[in-house]
Amino acid sequence: MFRKINQKTILILFVVLLVLVVGINLINRQKNERTFKDYLVEVNADDITAILLYPKSMNGQEIKLEKEEGSWKVSEEEKKYPADKNTVSTLISELNRIKPESVATTSRPRWAHYEVTDSLATRVVLKSKGKKVAEVLIGKMSFPQPQKATSYVRVAGDEVVYGIDGYLPMTFNRDMNSFRDKTVADVKKSGLTRLTFTNPNDGTFILEKGDKSWMIGPAPADSAAVAGFLSGLQNLKHAVFTDEAPVGEPLYKLKIEGNNMAEAIELAGYAALNDKLTVTSSLNKGSYFDGENLKEKIFLPKSDFLK
Numbered sequence: 001m002f003r004k005i006n007q008k009t010i011l012i013l014f015v016v017l018l019v020l021v022v023g024i025n026l027i028n029r030q031k032n033e034r035t036f037k038d039y040l041v042e043v044n045a046d047d048i049t050a051i052l053l054y055p056k057s058m059n060g061q062e063i064k065l066e067k068e069e070g071s072w073k074v075s076e077e078e079k080k081y082p083a084d085k086n087t088v089s090t091l092i093s094e095l096n097r098i099k100p101e102s103v104a105t106t107s108r109p110r111w112a113h114y115e116v117t118d119s120l121a122t123r124v125v126l127k128s129k130g131k132k133v134a135e136v137l138i139g140k141m142s143f144p145q146p147q148k149a150t151s152y153v154r155v156a157g158d159e160v161v162y163g164i165d166g167y168l169p170m171t172f173n174r175d176m177n178s179f180r181d182k183t184v185a186d187v188k189k190s191g192l193t194r195l196t197f198t199n200p201n202d203g204t205f206i207l208e209k210g211d212k213s214w215m216i217g218p219a220p221a222d223s224a225a226v227a228g229f230l231s232g233l234q235n236l237k238h239a240v241f242t243d244e245a246p247v248g249e250p251l252y253k254l255k256i257e258g259n260n261m262a263e264a265i266e267l268a269g270y271a272a273l274n275d276k277l278t279v280t281s282s283l284n285k286g287s288y289f290d291g292e293n294l295k296e297k298i299f300l301p302k303s304d305f306l307k
Helices: 003-033 085-096 108-112 170-172 224-235
Strands: 050-054 063-069 071-076 079-082 102-105 124-127 131-145 148-155 161-165 183-186 192-199 204-211 213-216 233-239 252-258 266-270 277-279
Touching: 050 085, 050 233, 071 085, 085 170, 102 108, 108 148, 124 170, 131 170, 148 170, 148 192, 183 266, 183 277
Parallel strands: none
Antiparallel strands: 050 063, 050 124, 063 071, 071 079, 102 161, 124 131, 131 148, 148 161, 183 233, 192 204, 192 252, 204 213, 252 266, 266 277
């Protein structure tokens, strides 16, 4: 009888222990499973009408990117300029690609360590027709492995700090000029037919495409020199701006004409302080470029094109 009772007791104990082991394993598995969303931001790029940036490097000063009549503008305080539309697309795409890889912390006191507080983070706000649709705080980066970066982010209103792969702060923690349209010239080399140059030494001369070669008046131009110059005009950008509006008449001019161009592109170089040059482009109205390292790319003398 006692033997039967002992066997029954042992069986009950075994079942109880089995249930406990299975229960503990289930709890541990749930703790280890990812419980956060696959992506932190999910927006339709076409719906976004404004991006507000508060970069850490600018001490939280607002940089505003806003769509106006189909074109993007970037502004800071009272300054407003054309924005680089490709950069805007990149910003939205980068946010949509934020995929959490780990939970760094769920503790508010630890936010400062990962630089995701309001005062330490680079804050990004997306708006659609005046309504906020997303807000992300981008903190510091760490390098757990060589050539591998982890960025830390927090969604506004959420306690959780996530670790993600990549160099996210480098995309958003920048000054206003980084988001401006840097276009000086944008042409198709094969369609160009006529370039009119003006400079203090040569006056005005015309480089024109003939039946067989480019010509300067009756003289054939150096084909290699012309080819190299035209290649440089195809997608010419310059990232150094100046706030000084040009005054007086330009010392240098370049008028670019070609087939399938709605209108000619006009570049001009104006004398500025300290013997510098301020360059303007009809493709980027309202922007003034520092002409250093730009003058020799667009305002070439006649001698550079002659054989």
